[in-house]
Amino acid sequence: MKFFRSRTYAIAALVASALVACFFSVPAAAATFLAASAAAHLAITLESIDTGAIYRLGLINTTVVANTIQPKYSKKLLDYAVQETRLAEFAMQEELEPGAGATSVRFFRPPQADLTATGAPAALTEGTAPTNFRAIAFTPVDVALAQRGEVAKVTDIANTVGLVKYLNTAIQLMGEEFALDVDTLVRNQLCHPTTGMTKRYAQGLANFAAISPATLANARLLPQDFLDSLTRLKINRAPKVNGVYVAIIPPQGTRDILNNSEFREVVRQNYADRIFKGEIGDFYGCRFIEGTNPFQEDETEGTFASTFSGAGTNTTGLVYTTIVTGKGAYGTVNMKKLGATIAKPQVVIVDKADSGNPLNQWITVGWKAFWASTVLNANWGIALRHKSQFA
Secondary structure (H helix, E strand, O other), rough: OOHHHHHHHHHHHHHHHHHHHOOOOHHHHHHHHHHHHHHHHHHHHHHHHOOOOOOOOOOOOOOOHHHHOOOOOOOOOOOOOOOOOHHHHHHHEOOOOOOOOOOOOEEEEEOOOOOOOOOOOOOOOOOOOOOOOOOOOOOEEEEEEEEEEEEEEEEEEHHOOOOHHHHHHHHHHHHHHHHHHHHHHHHHHHHHOOOEEEEEEHHHHOOOOHHHOOOOOHHEOOOHHHHHHHHHHHHHHOOEEOOHHHHHHHHHHHHHHHHOHHHHHHHHOOOOHHOOOOOOOOOEEEEEEEEEOEEEEEOOOOOOOOOOOOOOOOOOOEEEEEEEEEOOEEEEEEOHHHHOOOOOOOEEEEEEOOOOOOOOOOOEEEEEEEEEEOOOOHOOOOOOEEEOOOO
16 A cells, blocks of 8 residues: 555556557547646655655545534533522511411501500599590401412433433522512512502602603612611601611612712711621611612503613613611511421422323422512501613
């Protein structure tokens, strides 16, 4: 084989082609072809010898062998976005015990101090018994529980041979969607325009009709908005959460507050030691916590808008809601026996054969919860609507 790739073979082939043309009366065209082929082979052979390369008749590249190439699958899943859901942790929580013969819970709101009420403190006459007695009336708040849940199915083959642990992924996803579902239902109740918390609008705007068409600059959050909200809660004598009120604010609102020079000056003077630790914590008697699942509206108050249309009277941006709350403004009820608490879902895995799955060809994983939430005292919480200059 080495001979056929040599310089000697190439020269011999060139001479042979010439002799064949001379002695055997080969047509001129055929002789020319033979000579050209031999010359080409000689040139390629000489080049191969000069460069040290080996001449091959075909080239194998990734296009030719495309059907034998596949991506390498990584078992390490990529990071993904997870919602910051914070509303449930500040709710007043109640448990419905099994065997109570009820699917709802009734809360009772005691009366507030009122010096104008019948039987209120009054002057007494010596030796004369009072004739007016203080009436003690409780306001009931009923909460009807409802069952919610979701389920996923994984086949036995996929769970056994799959590169990714599908069942574990499904369980983690279920937990996150449970928390998001709870947060969304509570959020929608707190922001309801008629049965939700006390409504306020950024920068003293009167109502939704005023804030919807307002510019971003005129409807963004200012420190004054929190001072006003906290003042309202104090006037309403709302109890505090561990000594402070709590503001659950979306990132869009955080951006505007942190970009405010007045706010930065307050932080610099009073919380300079916390800035470098990222621990601003509470100020103005309010603890600020970010939540990434805010209620947002476009043209209609009370209607959730996932995107901004810009088509109607609101041409500037979405309206977000920050929740400023005290203790006992809203609550949740659940029955652990039939599901989970609002803080932790109960995951149900079925991996045994039954009448619907006689050969145990799949595994189901899901969660269920029997719970409800409600506004307990609208005066102890503020739904502060605002826009944002974040672009």
